[in-house]
Amino acid sequence: MPPAEGGRLADEWARHRPAVFGAAYRITGSVADAEDIVQDTWLRAANASVDDVRDLRAWLVTVAARRAYDVLGSAHARRVDYVGPWLPEPLLTGPDAAEPVLVDDTLGTAMLLVMEELSPPERVAFVLYRAFDVPYDRIAEVLGKTPAACRQLVSRARRKVAAAAPPPAGADGARVLAAFRAAYERRDEAALLGLLDPDAAYTTDGGGRVFAARKIIRGAVRVATALLRTAVRHDFRATPVEVNGGPGLLIHRDGRLTAVDTLEIADGRVVAYRRVLNPAKLGGGGFAGTR
Template sequence: MGRVAEEVAGAPHEAPFMRHRGLLYAVAYRTLGSAKEAEDVVQETWLRWSRVDPATVADAEAFLVRVTVRLAIDELRSARVRREAYVGPWLPEPIRTRPDIADDVVLADSVSTALLLVLEALSPLERAVFVLREAFGYPYAEVAQLLGRGEPAVRQLAHRARKAVENRHRRYDSDPATRQQVTERFLAACSGGDITALIGVLAPDVTMVSDGGGFTGAPRKPVHGSDLVARAIVVLSRQQPVGSTSGVLPVNGGPGVVVRCDGETVLVMTLHLAGGLVQTIHVVSNPQKLTGIAG
């Protein structure tokens, strides 16, 4: 819960906050696409909650979500300015998710890197409305109260956000078993440096987007086509530190390839399938964006 929270453990504030902490982080992460920024927002929410008398709050969840989403909107506005100077493609920070989340298509999709990227095109308010309404099912009236907006305005924001997402968001294969099988085949081909086997799991027009943030040798432009992507992945595999290990773990609502060295995560790949083949690959190697992958 953080150092400040630990200092007041046992206080009347702690139980209600901890009961909703998972929800607060989930809202903040989907609004921001950043694990670190989401944690910062949740910590600031705790600080604000610790300054009020819980007995005066009729609905702790509504209070905490309202503070979280408004802080996230403010953080998103400043984060977008910082991202304008980002080196190379910007991708959402990958996070570990529960293995069973893949069985809930809506929930898994709401945290996928593909959707989080689409949400980047929305205004901060549109994104907050979309997250609260579509990912968590809050009624329009409640979303309006959380955001301090009128319900008609919220409905209009939701309509614009939904339309923008529908126009931009490609629907990928969602069957958990297929995704797991293809990801395992992909990793086996990578580990063996087998370009032919790798091409066999890639769609002909596959695209690979890499986010190294200028800290690693990640390509600063997307790579297109199965042959070029396969060769780039083999080169990438050979560049991993000596002693590194790789495995398939649940990442952002589905199976992902995670590479570790000396207990630290050094690279994460999330695969998006269409027709049983890998259509899009998101690779994150920026060390500052791998804190959400642990354990």
């Protein structure tokens, strides 16, 4: 929804929208929910007097976070009945992204999965403090807690994230992605095995709507076999892109986008390969119309 002409909000909305979307997406892990929250935030702001708000960006982010906090509870309830492994809805970033996206270490697929293990208050507090520098007193307003309690939430979340979050791919990321893509497209099992960590894990999210493994596949040989089994269809193509701030592949079959993959890379090898197949998660995130 475009902002109306005139006023501070109309002048600044486009500049702050990526932060509003970014906060909602990091908290919910859903592009669709984040877009709804962006619209809710705009409506709330359009019906409020914001001309005297000292820090409009922080105000908008906290409004979005409060709504995302409400959504997060129902989202967790939906995931209890989700068929097979659940993965965050992928988001196209980098030069291919249709809209600007704020990218940092809290946006990666692996980090979003780590944040799924946090309690909803921990996740909201961590995202606001870590990604958006929102002070504890403002976080307290979102969560209905004291600033001291929010400080403890952030501290606990930091410890949990530090214990589970993967290291960044580093300079090897682009090289490994290019080599992996080439080996995958030519169905070279030996090359794939050389690029996969011996304990690599392969996760597929079909949501019960398309065929996908119901459990995580572990071990380089089993992962390579599973990947190659899916590469035999006519006109298979893997396109390298940046997804959630890291290395990814768009998988097209017969000219149609059928999967968005993200690769977790460490020490020059792929340690986790995650594939979103659920059609409901491929229509947003900037992937519509990709070739």
